Amino acid sequence: MTGPVWAARPLPLAPGLSEAVWQSRIVELALHLRLQVHHETDSRKTRKGWPDLAIAGPGGFVVAELKTDNDARSKPTPEQQAWLDALTAADVRAYLWRPRHWDYVYALLLHLAHPNRHRDPATDPAFPQEQRP
Numbered sequence: 001m002t003g004p005v006w007a008a009r010p011l012p013l014a015p016g017l018s019e020a021v022w023q024s025r026i027v028e029l030a031l032h033l034r035l036q037v038h039h040e041t042d043s044r045k046t047r048k049g050w051p052d053l054a055i056a057g058p059g060g061f062v063v064a065e066l067k068t069d070n071d072a073r074s075k076p077t078p079e080q081q082a083w084l085d086a087l088t089a090a091d092v093r094a095y096l097w098r099p100r101h102w103d104y105v106y107a108l109l110l111h112l113a114h115p116n117r118h119r120d121p122a123t124d125p126a127f128p129q130e131q132r133p
């Protein structure tokens, strides 16, 4: 393979996909890469706001709140934003991921799984600035 890894992502995402489908794309990729993945399947009995996904591998640990690309309608709740802010302040990599960040997510999951083979897009100067979450 030649060129940057995010240029070789497996498939483009359909426009306007739901948060549930967006989540399943990420979880499928993470499991394929043999990362540890936690996601809430029923959040009704938990306190509000914890991010949708927690992912860990040899390259690190991240959490992500997932939203759709419709920024106006799909926004973090105050409880979700409070968790993202608190985790970031505690030096946890906490993200808000929308489908337009797919190239970044793809590159980051590859890095989490194989840190010696794939660069972290957060610190890779070649990764396009406008595609960063």
Ligand SMILES: [Mg+2]
Binding pocket: 019, 052, 065, 066, 067
């Ligand atoms: Mg969400």
